[in-house]
Amino acid sequence: MIHEENLTEQLLQKSIVPKLAENLSVIRRIAEDSSDLLVNEFVLSGLPAALLCCEGMLSTSTITELILRPITQIALPNPTAAKIFDYIEKRQLYSTDHADAKTYADLFRFLNSGFAVLVLEGATRALVFGIQGYDKRSVSEPSGEDNILGAKDGFVETVRVNMSLVRRRMKSPQLKLKVFCKGSKSQTDLCLCYMADRVPQKWIQEIQARLDRMELESILSSGYI
Numbered sequence: 001m002i003h004e005e006n007l008t009e010q011l012l013q014k015s016i017v018p019k020l021a022e023n024l025s026v027i028r029r030i031a032e033d034s035s036d037l038l039v040n041e042f043v044l045s046g047l048p049a050a051l052l053c054c055e056g057m058l059s060t061s062t063i064t065e066l067i068l069r070p071i072t073q074i075a076l077p078n079p080t081a082a083k084i085f086d087y088i089e090k091r092q093l094y095s096t097d098h099a100d101a102k103t104y105a106d107l108f109r110f111l112n113s114g115f116a117v118l119v120l121e122g123a124t125r126a127l128v129f130g131i132q133g134y135d136k137r138s139v140s141e142p143s144g145e146d147n148i149l150g151a152k153d154g155f156v157e158t159v160r161v162n163m164s165l166v167r168r169r170m171k172s173p174q175l176k177l178k179v180f181c182k183g184s185k186s187q188t189d190l191c192l193c194y195m196a197d198r199v200p201q202k203w204i205q206e207i208q209a210r211l212d213r214m215e216l217e218s219i220l221s222s223g224y225i
Contacts, residue, residue: 012105018081020048020121026104027052027119037111042072045079048121052107057114062131067116081122088118088127097130109187159189166193174198182211186218190225 011030016023024039031037036055043049051068070092076083089098101107101117102125111117114132155162163177178192190211194204216224 012108013103015103016101016107016119016124016126018122018124020050020119023119024050027107030104030108040068042068044071044120045074045076045084047079047081047084050119052111052117052119054111054114057112058116058131063116066131067118067129071118081120084120085123085125085127099128101126101128109181112187113189159191163191163193170195180211182214182216183219184215184217186220188219190219 008030011026014026024041028037028039036057038053038055040051040053041048042051051063051071053063071088074084074087074092076087099110101110107117107119107126107128110128115128115130118127118129120126155165159179163179167175167177172195174195174197176192176194176196180190180192181187182190192204192207192211211225214225219225
């Protein structure tokens with residue numbers, strides 16, 4: 001069991017290789033054939049490709065209409081992986097929230113956060129598209145603030161929603177929101193929020209340094225930090 005865990009950690013640190021079959025083999029080995037991993041293999045402009053997602057983390061109709069259907073219609077002359085990725089990034093806008101993953105650890109972090117991941121033959125990176133559509137608790141009035149006057153919004157479990165709530169109340173460009181990931185097992189997204197014109201930079205650096213030194217496997221609530 002310990003050996004298998006060490007092997008998984010070693011695989012996660014490896015870089016994505018230009019062989020689709022090898023990438024899918026490593027991904028399936030890391031996922032250990034988990035039932036919620038969906039692998040859709042297809043041909044993209046003549047090259048083998050696969051679109052990965054986590055079942056229940058996004059809308060199947062959305063991924064079909066916004067990603068899978070238009071991406072399968074791409075037809076480039078003399079296609080290469082670099083040309084196709086360049087075309088997608090510069091000519092097509094499947095999602096306003098997109099990035100790339102160069103290691104399997106990055107790939108799984110995006111995958112488990114509700115992103116769709118495109119892996120292509122000949123590419124040493126994967127493209128990720130943010131089309132999250134998982135169920136979450138709606139924003140509502142916090143039950144413990146009945147005696148406070150004014151508008152009240154309660155934080156939910158999704159950090160991106162909480163970031164938008166803070167931004168709506170504080171529209172100043174001096175409000176900085178820095179997202180990072182902690183927890184070797186939970187891979188929890190954290191957000192450091194501060195007013196750049198009010199907080200000394202040395203304090204921010206000290207807080208970030210302490211967070212970087214924090215060694216936790218799981219972060220399930222703010223109390224862990």
